[in-house]
Amino acid sequence: MSSPLAICTFLPSPALAQVVQNHLSRDSHTPSIHHTPDDLRDFILLEKQQIDCLVLEDRPEIRSLYGWLYENAIVLPCVIFITKNSTKKESHPDEPIDFPFPLTSLPTYLYHAAEIRIGLDKGDQILHYIDQAIGQFLKLSPTYQASDLNSHEPTNSAVAPVFLSTQHRLAEKLKERLGYLGVYYKRDSxxxxxxxxxxxxxxxxxxxxxxxxxxxxxxxxxxxxxxxxxxxxxxxxxxxxxxxxxxxxxxxxxxxxxxxxxxxxxxxxxxxxxxxxxxxxxxxxxxxxxxxxxxxxx
CATH class of the missing domain: 1.10.1240.30 (KaiA/RbsU domain)
Structure with a gap:
């Protein structure tokens, strides 16, 4: 039996939260549901060594979270639901948006280069995107550059050890779930x-x-x-x-x-x-x- 994943979520949209929670529970994953940025930060700080993936709905109130994660040298796989509001267009923030990946209308990335960004209408495919986010994370170098949105960039010496330890833990889980061989062990000369x-x-x-x-x-x-x-x-x-x-x-x-x-x-x-x-x-x-x-x- 494959190991369940510990998923930390911030999904203010009730309908989206319900869809995601249903699919995570159906696959025996362990979701933690958070409704406020402060609650989310407290949980991440306390459980960062156990969290396998973040699932976030991009809202103005959590934009500072990305910089905070860098300040605390916390780098985790992440799926981000993007609303039309995220593209700086005047429209209802919960309106579904469909787009190809990558999203050229947004900054290169919000959190790190391995994040997966999807529309609000993709909640029923969350399991696929979580596996994809972890797979991308395993290929991510610990010396990536910080996002343009983040004014605080940690040194590599602060991030790399925790980052590599997280990669190691997730590699074992993902290999068990998807049969990945050697993904984690690819190096960049x-x-x-x-x-x-x-x-x-x-x-x-x-x-x-x-x-x-x-x-x-x-x-x-x-x-x-x-x-x-x-x-x-x-x-x-x-x-x-x-x-x-x-x-x-x-x-x-x-x-x-x-x-x-x-x-x-x-x-x-x-x-x-x-x-x-x-x-x-x-x-x-x-x-x-x-x-x-x-x-x-x-």
Whole structure:
């Protein structure tokens, strides 16, 4: 049985909300219905790690939501119902609109480049569009540009780890639902370490060192977030094409730092040998990523 998706919705139009809710419930999905922007924001902030897709009706009162999501480094698959009001024409906001994709009369995108925009008359096809939104999201690079509507653009270092972790979680669900193979593991060589500027390289390596330090510090403790941190590190290393030797170097530098601290405290550094398991575990995760990136024979 396929895993149900957690869908967060903001649909002020009663008729549209009813149609969408009926179709989501029929397919055993778990919809959360929100009627005010404040309620929507509170829920997203609290449940952002569990939400699989946003389904929004574009209204003036939620336009600020897109910028808020960026400020909080929240990037999720999204289906947006567009009204004629969204095209800045004087007409009833709930009037259905039919148009081809993409919508050239609107800004390039409202939230991010992988959003799916549809008319109000497409509510009965919401399941198809949710799957499409997740599929597009899995192909989205973490270094996309912010929308013209958003005045606050987060740095890549703020967005990428959370973004990649979300991609990983959704990839497993979508592969289970649709039989996708390898969608998530496609890489763009423009974002490989060797192709970055000196500043970008330094920022990337600093992020890797910071994340690996957190993994080391929590590896033998009851850290509920440990697997997520390992995923963040491995995803970032994979998509940046970080050499394994670089990961070993990060590990050894950190062990040297800890060794000096232990000597100052008059303690044995033998305990550091146990952290070889951390390095092995991390590299094993990375190897699995590479294994799954190889297209399967048909």
């Amino acid at each position: 423009r974002y490989f370490l060797r192709h970055l500027s000196l500043q970008e390289k330094q920022e990337l390596l600093d992020k890797l060192r910071f994340t690996y330090r957190e993994i080391i510090l929590g590896y033998f403790s009851q850290d509920d977030q440990l697997n997520q941190k390992i995923d963040e590190f491995v995803n970032l290393a994979f998509f940046s094409d970080i050499p394994v030797t670089q990961i070993v170097e990060i590990h050894m530098d950190l062990m040297d730092e800890f060794s000096k601290q232990l000597k100052l405290e008059g303690r044995s550094e033998d305990i550091l040998l146990d952290y070889r398991l951390t390095l092995i575990d991390t590299i094993a995760h990375l190897c699995e990523m590479y294994r799954r990136s190889i297209p399967r024979e048909s």
